[in-house]
Each structure stands twice: as C-alpha cells, then as structure tokens.
Amino acid sequence: MTDIQTLTKGVLAGERRALARAITLIESTRADHREAAEALLHGLLPHAGRSVRVGITGVPGVGKSTFIESFGLHLVERGHRLAVLAVDPSSPRSGGSILGDKTRMELLARDPRAFIRPSPSGCTLGGVARRTREAMLVCEAAGHDVVLVETVGVGQSETAVADMVDMFLLLLVPGGGDELQGIKKGIVELADAVVVTKADGDLAQAAQRAARDYRNALHLLAPAAAGWTVPVLTCSSVAGTGIGEVWDTVERYRAAMEAAGQFAARRSAQAHAWMWNEVSETLMAALRDDPRVARMLPELERRVAEGGQAPGAAARQLVAVFRAGRP
Numbered sequence: 001m002t003d004i005q006t007l008t009k010g011v012l013a014g015e016r017r018a019l020a021r022a023i024t025l026i027e028s029t030r031a032d033h034r035e036a037a038e039a040l041l042h043g044l045l046p047h048a049g050r051s052v053r054v055g056i057t058g059v060p061g062v063g064k065s066t067f068i069e070s071f072g073l074h075l076v077e078r079g080h081r082l083a084v085l086a087v088d089p090s091s092p093r094s095g096g097s098i099l100g101d102k103t104r105m106e107l108l109a110r111d112p113r114a115f116i117r118p119s120p121s122g123c124t125l126g127g128v129a130r131r132t133r134e135a136m137l138v139c140e141a142a143g144h145d146v147v148l149v150e151t152v153g154v155g156q157s158e159t160a161v162a163d164m165v166d167m168f169l170l171l172l173v174p175g176g177g178d179e180l181q182g183i184k185k186g187i188v189e190l191a192d193a194v195v196v197t198k199a200d201g202d203l204a205q206a207a208q209r210a211a212r213d214y215r216n217a218l219h220l221l222a223p224a225a226a227g228w229t230v231p232v233l234t235c236s237s238v239a240g241t242g243i244g245e246v247w248d249t250v251e252r253y254r255a256a257m258e259a260a261g262q263f264a265a266r267r268s269a270q271a272h273a274w275m276w277n278e279v280s281e282t283l284m285a286a287l288r289d290d291p292r293v294a295r296m297l298p299e300l301e302r303r304v305a306e307g308g309q310a311p312g313a314a315a316r317q318l319v320a321v322f323r324a325g326r327p
Contacts (some may be wrong), residue, residue: 004036008043014143016115023117026134041134044141051140052254055161057151057187058171063197063237064150065104067171070237072105074244075146076113083139084116085132086150115144133164133274162190163273166263167253168224170194172214174206190224193231193249200236207234227260228253287322296321
C-alpha cells in the first residue's frame with residue numbers, strides 16, 4: 001500500500017524518486033491506485049500551477065527530441081528547473097511503446113535540474129497520455145517551473161495538446177510555403193509560435209526562406225490568441241543558434257497573455273474541458289466494465305460487423321442496458 005503522506009512530502013521536497021513513483025501511481029489503471037492518486041493530487045494541488053506549460057509538436061523528422069534537449073539545456077543553464085513529459089506512440093496491436101526519449105536526450109537526462117518522463121500514449125486521442133495533465137501538476141508541485149510536453153507527431157487529433165498547455169510550439173523543417181499544404185490547417189491555427197529547425201549548414205538559407213514563406217502564409221490564418229501575432233523563428237538545435245530567441249518568445253507570449261487577462265482564462269477553460277474529458281473517460285470505462293454490457297457486446301459487435309444492425313442502434317441498446325442498472 002502506497003504511503004500517500006510520505007510520497008506527498010517527497011514530491012514537495014523535489015525528490016526525483018518520489019516524483020517518478022508519483023507519476024507511476026497516477027498512470028496506473030488499478031482502481032485502488034486511482035483512489036490513492038486522487039488523494040495524492042489533492043495534497044499537491046495547492047502547490048501546483050506555477051510553471052510555464054509549453055506543448056511541442058512537429059512533422060516527422062523535424063527533430064523534436066534534439067530541439068527539446070538543446071532548449072532544455074538552455075533553460076537549466078538559466079536557472080530553471082525543467083520537466084519534460086515525452087509521449088511515445090503505442091502500438092495499436094500490442095499496446096507496446098518504445099519509450100526511447102531519454103536515450104535521445106542523453107545530456108539533458110543526466111542533468112539533475114531536469115526530469116524526463118516518457119509515457120506511452122495508449123489509445124488516447126491526440127498522442128497525449130490520458131494522465132499527462134495530472135503528471136504536469138505533480139511536476140509543478142515538485143518545483144519544476146517549466147514543463148514541456150512533447151507529442152507524438154502532427155495530425156488533426158494532435159490538437160489535444162493545446163487543451164493542456166499555456167503555449168503551443170509547432171516545429172517545421174526547411175522547405176517552402178508549399179509545405180503548409182501538407183500540414184493540417186487546424187494544427188497550424190492552434191500554434192502560438194512556429195519554429196523552423198535545422199537552420200544550419202547547407203540548410204541555413206533554406207530555413208530562412210521557409211520562415212519567410214510561413215510568415216506570409218500565416219497572415220491568412222486567424223491567430224490562436226487574440227492580440228498576438230504568431231512569430232516564425234529559426235533555430236539550429238545542433239549549433240544552439242536561435243534557441244534563446246525561442247525562450248524569449250515564450251516569455252513575451254506569457255507576459256502578453258497575462259496583461260490581456262487571457263492567461264488565467266485559458267487555464268480555467270482547460271480545467272473545465274479536463275473535467276468533462278474525465279467524465280467521458282470514466283463513463284466509458286464503467287460501461288465497458290458493466291457485466292450486462294459485457295454479455296451483450298460480442299453478439300452486438302458481430303451483428304454490426306456483418307451489417308445486420310446499424311452501429312447507432314447497437315450503441316443506444318448498450319447505453320440503455322447500462323442505464324437500466326444504474327441507481
């Protein structure tokens with residue numbers, strides 16, 4: 001049985017082992033562990049919420065992990081305590097996950113001022129583990145004042161990350177304005193800043209051209225935050241150039257949002273959305289665990305698969321049986 005009081009004290013003291021154990025508890029799907037996790041979060045919540053939360057996503061091959069390591073090293077050198085929640089894609093067949101982010105961020109992983117936690121995305125929409133929001137709170141309570149959330153990749157469902165962070169960074173590779181045609185419009189509209197990576201060597205000029213083209217293209221889209229013009233930056237994670245400018249942009253964005261009263265409003269709206277997401281997830285889990293639903297499910301699934309029953313009708317039948325057994 002987990003000693004919640006001891007674990008809470010350990011997290012608040014900034015103990016890395018306690019922080020890792022706390023996140024493991026939060027990610028557990030066991031019913032008794034969920035109760036313990038909720039008790040833990042209740043004790044930590046008053047000490048959370050003081051960090052800058054930044055979501056980072058990008059097209060495959062953009063170098064997210066390399067960027068995060070360079071960006072993270074810059075932050076810890078400036079006196080920040082950093083937490084990186086890196087979500088690895090889970091296999092839809094086996095459910096397994098590579099969880100290789102620590103090996104891709106070797107220097108940052110060895111720095112005592114940084115905490116890197118890879119988590120499998122599971123079946124969660126958007127490539128963000130279901131408990132990532134709670135993990136952020138635990139990291140904040142442990143004294144980490146910057147939390148980065150690295151997502152699986154770019155796609156329409158990837159916009160889920162915007163519902164849990166203060167600022168959303170979209171990483172793009174050098175190309176040209178036409179590259180925007182290959183990116184979902186929705187995710188571009190959610191970006192609070194765009195960063196063109198790999199701006200070094202033979203790609204330096206291409207990166208500058210790409211940034212110029214992206215700026216022109218973004219003028220056609222509405223910004224995610226009112227009163228904020230989405231900047232397009234360039235950087236080289238290998239050379240370290242432009243990394244400081246990215247952090248300066250994050251600080252400038254937060255100051256602008258706080259001055260406009262949008263920072264607190266955004267977090268309140270996210271908490272509201274988080275609650276209803278939990279309602280949906282909890283109800284779905286309860287429905288699947290209901291023994292009467294479980295008995296009906298194989299036959300209904302067979303009939304739907306064979307075209308003998310409409311999916312909507314089958315779904316309503318399952319819900320009706322579920323509701324009939326509720327007090």
